[in-house]
Amino acid sequence: MIDTPIYIAGVGIHRFGRFPAQTLTDLGVHAFRAALHDAELPLSAIQAIYCGSVYGGVAAGHKVLGALGATSVPVVNVEAGCASGAAALLLGTLALRAQAYDCVAVLGMEKMPKGMIRSSFFDLWQEQAGLAVTPAYFALRAQQLLREEGLDVRDLAKIVVKNRANGALNPYAMFQSRVTEEEVLASPEVCEPLRLWMLCSPNEGAACVILARKAVLGRRKVRVAAITLRSHRFGNVLGEHTPLCGTAREVPPSPSELAAREAYEIAGVGPPELDLVECQDTDAARELLACRELGLYGAGECAQALREGWFLPGGKIPVNLSGGLLSKGEPLGASALGQVVYLCWQLQGRAPGGGLERCRVALAHTVGRGANASVTILQGE
Amino acid sequence: MIDTPIYIAGVGIHRFGRFPAQTLTDLGVHAFRAALHDAELPLSAIQAIYCGSVYGGVAAGHKVLGALGATSVPVVNVEAGCASGAAALLLGTLALRAQAYDCVAVLGMEKMPKGMIRSSFFDLWQEQAGLAVTPAYFALRAQQLLREEGLDVRDLAKIVVKNRANGALNPYAMFQSRVTEEEVLASPEVCEPLRLWMLCSPNEGAACVILARKAVLGRRKVRVAAITLRSHRFGNVLGEHTPLCGTAREVPPSPSELAAREAYEIAGVGPPELDLVECQDTDAARELLACRELGLYGAGECAQALREGWFLPGGKIPVNLSGGLLSKGEPLGASALGQVVYLCWQLQGRAPGGGLERCRVALAHTVGRGANASVTILQGE
Amino acid sequence: MTSGRAIASVGQSVVSVVAMPAKPVREGLFAASSEDGTVWLLGSECTKCARTAFPASELCPYCGSDRTQVSRLPSDGVVELCTLVRKSPPGYRGPTPYGLAVIRLTSDLLIVAPVETHEVLACGTRVRCGVREVGEDEEGNLLLAPCFRVLEVQPEASLMRVVGS
Amino acid sequence: MTSGRAIASVGQSVVSVVAMPAKPVREGLFAASSEDGTVWLLGSECTKCARTAFPASELCPYCGSDRTQVSRLPSDGVVELCTLVRKSPPGYRGPTPYGLAVIRLTSDLLIVAPVETHEVLACGTRVRCGVREVGEDEEGNLLLAPCFRVLEVQPEASLMRVVGS
């Protein structure tokens, strides 16, 4: 691959939450303008736009550009499930590497319906057969992890406690309040072992990242060291592609594992070099599974990692210091870029709610329907 | 831009039409397999997939890969209105130019609802106000063209006669029968001056193009000489972004004009070098407008061009020799790649229904909602 | 739309004058005089590039500037191009047929708008902005949308009622 | 799915034994014996990589080969993991609650399938494939979908009727 450095010139975000008075376009315009302002760039500097969204409908990104002032640049709307924003980031990065442009905007945005989403992912017959029940698949995956790592449901509650405590410090999170282990365990049971508060909420929001081949002067440079996107191999009965069968032996590597391996190789770093990780905590167990897939702990090592507080703020490798999806909620198309925006702030020492003392290398991870998994590694220079 | 040559390694198509027994995934699988077969490549050679679709829903391309045999490569679903397939082609080309991959598949597919589509493009209030009436905008644009070029409705009928005669020779077209000028004029009036047969039908189909950095041996090389995508500037009251206002003077260049200029510059060719053009004949007048935007005739020169048969088979520059959308119908996501597949066949002297004697440089054009316009220039070597 | 707030005070005047609860299909789309029934579409003028956009928007769609202000467009214009909509398009519950026309307002701005007519209007036909009823919303409010009328024809009673004469 | 044709003859046997018109939610999803009511899920075996997929597919999802053939999966298995679905998910019109489980079939294939239960089943619980009624389609056909039953529990009358005992 052509390895010209790609820099983040500016970032912007619209808080994640529920905003009945705002259209999807409004959310996107807000994040886009914030990013332009952050980059101190006029709209005319943007030579192409990649817009990640799952439920945005026809011409979602075009409507944002139209509202900002139509400049006739190429606009491509991108869907890759929970990794939509990351897929848009990948496309933007490759276009810059190909030297087709000097500066592009990568936008992610979503306005999700409330409650259980009737995804177009499932076929009609799967719905009819009672198989289109997303949280049950999360629950089965959680059970498997608990069994494999010798954990129990209290460990899951503790993840929620950690992430909500982190989120309490993040003004862009949907929930900005702490919860206790007992409250989490007492929240309504969704699918054994998952309680309601252990699941993230689909919601609304937008995030924008402006990429450029030259770094902005006068601010700490942040480079996209790697961005990878992978889909699935067949055989894992609990894979994110929601299969109905799998093999008992020879389970293939997951999309997250594949994306992580590739990203570490491209960036030339590994888990020991990471100062901060934002990963897909769609549910509390998913965070722990993601940490394993990303190599933050070895198989069978999770109980020890939790006992020793590796992933807490101030721990060996803080995970979801932003509050994660459990605090922010998950606006599908915006989610991955929301992570990138937060990591960029941390790398530049300007994170709201307090930054890490040392932050040089940070990783963002998403995984979901498709299957899709993305890993982004950012590096401060 | 990094200018490594990008070759078409293989092409495949699922006939355009209506196929109630086939799912969208079935159509995509068919075209994808046909392209792999054409390229004499195994699925494992494909390192990334770009899938253009407008109404495909969540994970459309992923489902195709899942059905083909999941290989874990990145899959990105792409929406850019009528230019969705071309946008996917642009992304694939840029990824190859960035040398991220050696070989990628670009898929376009659609399964359109019948009749007038309730597009998510329009806002609720526009629907309520009676403004969400797509053919009326086509009609106003047609009237403007007729006035500017001194044509009448018979000239539009003649375009339909030409394209349907071309389509009668194309086994992949939806309609494979000739029509007469009188029949076209006698078809039901939709919106003055457009009759039903002057409008293309939204339908179903799929097309796939495999791109590679090395050409396939033993067959005439076809190179993607340029692929451009542009959106709109504001001010044209009849622009494809369907605005409600515009300026009376200083009308900005259209997305098609912008995309064409850029493509000619990149490819280093102009209208005189073109041997064949496939363009967006959503309605009969749109073809003539497209020809002007692409520079195939000068403003005010249309009547002469028609009189002298420039765009007929055997004319100066045959337009929509495949039959165009008027014969093929328009499966939005597949449409642009359907053009590319056909042009590739022509450039390689293997077009069904008879090829051109000389075909070295060919151009494909789409334009539609967003606004989006794409221009692809293919060159035989 | 965030631009709604700035122009609500103008846009709401049309609502205040009708007996049955009524509202525009979009807040801030048009204004009406409670005295003589004049209807104005509401656009936005950009103080940077001096161009006018319709509907009004907070950011200028021509140049992107955020220095825009809501303004009344001229009520009168002439038909430039006109076609006829015979069947109700998706989501539309008003009367058919009607014309959809490109109208050149007296300010020279071109707009696309519905026109009350049963046939295609000739280029040059003089028209004036009015409103028409296009169904009800979920809360039982009468929905009003702009619709131009050919100047020679007398305004219809129903429209008179709506715009408050 | 194009694979439906090859297996329709097997899949339809379940329909022939019920009084009221009934059909599987997906053609070729399962087969049933008209003699003893045994129900088999239908998978596909790949002659190239020798792996089994469920539901059956024309192309092997593991290796992409088109050399696959429809095969009956074993009816019996044990629960590996199980959770409880309390509320009807979108589009589902069958009974609740029910279990959703990862089941290890005797062939060692793992499948995800509904299980008739009101509580979470322990790992190792022996189950057998059956079908359940999950509403009707637009033409009034009873829709049938696979559902495993815990082996120790007697089959319910409604299911007996459906599978033809």
Ligand SMILES: [Zn+2]
């Ligand atoms: Zn302006």
Ligand SMILES: [Zn+2]
């Ligand atoms: Zn196989």
